[in-house]
Amino acid sequence: MPKYILPLFNSFTPLPEGPLRTAIHDYAESVGFLANDLFMIDGSKRSSKANAFFTGFGKKKRIALFDTLIDKLSTEEIVAVVAHEVGHSACGHILKLFLLSTLRTGATFLLLSLFLNAEGLYQAFGMQSQSIYAGFVFFMLLLHPFSLLISLGTQTLSRRFEFQADAFAARTTQTPGALISGLKKLSVTNLANLTPHPAYVRLHYSHPPLLQRIRAIQGVDV
Ligand SMILES: [Zn+2]
Known part of the structure; x- marks a missing residue:
């Protein structure tokens, strides 16, 4: 890469x-x-x-x-942001997420192989014969609700990792204030929503909202 x-x-x-x-x-x-x-x-x-x-x-x-x-x-703010990234690496997050996504891909392909050969799948959709192309479409339709459930889990994990990386950065740089002001500036350039709906956060946010991160960083013992 x-x-x-x-x-x-x-x-x-x-x-x-x-x-x-x-x-x-x-x-x-x-x-x-x-x-x-x-x-x-x-x-x-x-x-x-x-x-x-x-x-x-x-x-x-x-x-x-x-x-x-x-x-x-x-x-000082850039060092704090880099420290956050170092935190992801030091806490093993990168490897864990990589393994998880590999597992997820493997599981999806395993399910796909089972479904593509299942006669019931085609009958359920009123097909007279088994068309592999139609099988792909049906499989994606059926998979969608499960992917949502799985991403609920992975997004929760990812948000937890963000808190851990923030805490690592605050502790190792000893400048939690710089991390906070750096994150504030980033949320401006990234046009982040400051008050997203909690349900939307649960489903779609890989990072916790800024306010929660700031509060958590303020609570870290440095
Ligand atoms: Zn991060």
């Missing part, structure tokens, strides 16, 4: 030497996080959203910062 695919869409330039690079490097070293390198990507080319992320595994791991993030956040 980081080496061949992502560069097709955005340009990755090494983060220039300076206070920001030093601050991120010092933080990463303080928590024993080894990243291959630090990059800046031209996210502003397509959107005003700001973000930071890691790509790749093991030695190929890269930290990438959107140029929009660098423009809008202070050094």
